[in-house]
Amino acid sequence: MRPVEVKNGIHWVGVVDWNCRNFHGYARSAMGTTYNAFLVEDEKKVLIDTVKAESLSQFLCNITHICKPEEIDYLVVNHLELDHSGCLEKIVEKVNPEKIFVSPMGGKVLKTFFDCEDWPIHVIKSGEEVSIGKRTLRFFETRMLHWPDNMFTYIPEEKMLISSDAFGQNWATSERFVDEVDKGRVERLMAEYYANIVNPYSPKVIKTLESLGELGLDVDMLCPDHGLMFRGEEDVKFALDAYSRYARQECENKAVIVYDTMWHSTERMASAIASGIADGGCSVRLMSVKANHHSDIMSEVFKSGAVVFGSPTHNNGILPGMADVLTYIKGLRPQNKVGACFGSFGWSGECVNILTDWIKAMKLDLVEPAIKVRNRPDHDTLKECYELGLNIAKAIREKTGK
């Protein structure tokens, strides 16, 4: 897509990645994504953020619609993950900038990615300002949101906050602003992005939102580096409120049953537990790890008050598909939930002990009993599963208070 002038003299020059389906090598991005970058025309011309290496030619084309790359004076590197810095080396060569602004941790991380000894790197402190003519750039370090080097760039004269990965969504669109598309869809994609990328850093999100409030920043345009941008008081508040909810990990009266199965015994148990949860007044979703990507499972886990894991015993362990999903979910640190488990076995029966250990390691509140059955669940076992479902629903409602 061609550049878009988002404010007078400030242009979106990013790239739309229509066919990205594997975001960063681990998360599903079913709707593609964008790498947003901004060119500010002032006494100094400033390029804020770059794009991934594969998108260099489109990026240069977009810049060239506004000015010659060599006319750019300053580069701002808000974040060094390679979707925003993959083409940085080439851009530095082409632009030959007077200054490159990075956060203190950015200065350290930069050296681990690039041969940059002769680059004009300016490490700026959080809160520091740089005049570029009629406008000012003010930088805020947002360490561990979600990498050590992250920072935001604020342009007070324009009430514009460029927020790196925060508030992003993976959605490739021809539109650039949230007010041009379905806001419900933006919210779902923002939640998915948060669940799969930002969730482990929720305490940092809370602190960042608090400091933005304390600083009293006036923002009427919020520009994440992925997806659509928020303009106007209402949409900026929509994004900030959503992040405030996500960071508190508020959950709904719902459960997700994540399971794998060999000969359908564990699946039948899952189904009976689901019936109990539903009859106990909570919504429930069954997600086989074979039928669902771990990103989609995590997005459900994020919203749910309960996560229920099921696996048969396999070679004294659990099925490998379950191990993948458990590793992924644990790393994303879901909180404020209850957990339960179940499984079938033929002879040794380690499955529920292993799944219980995972639940404890995730620090979820365990709902007992863990149920295991030899070979096939009979009527009595399925009744036990149903009752476990009722107990899970009760525990969810106690947790959410709804």
Ligand code: FEO
């Ligand atoms: Fe969009 Fe952390 O990179």
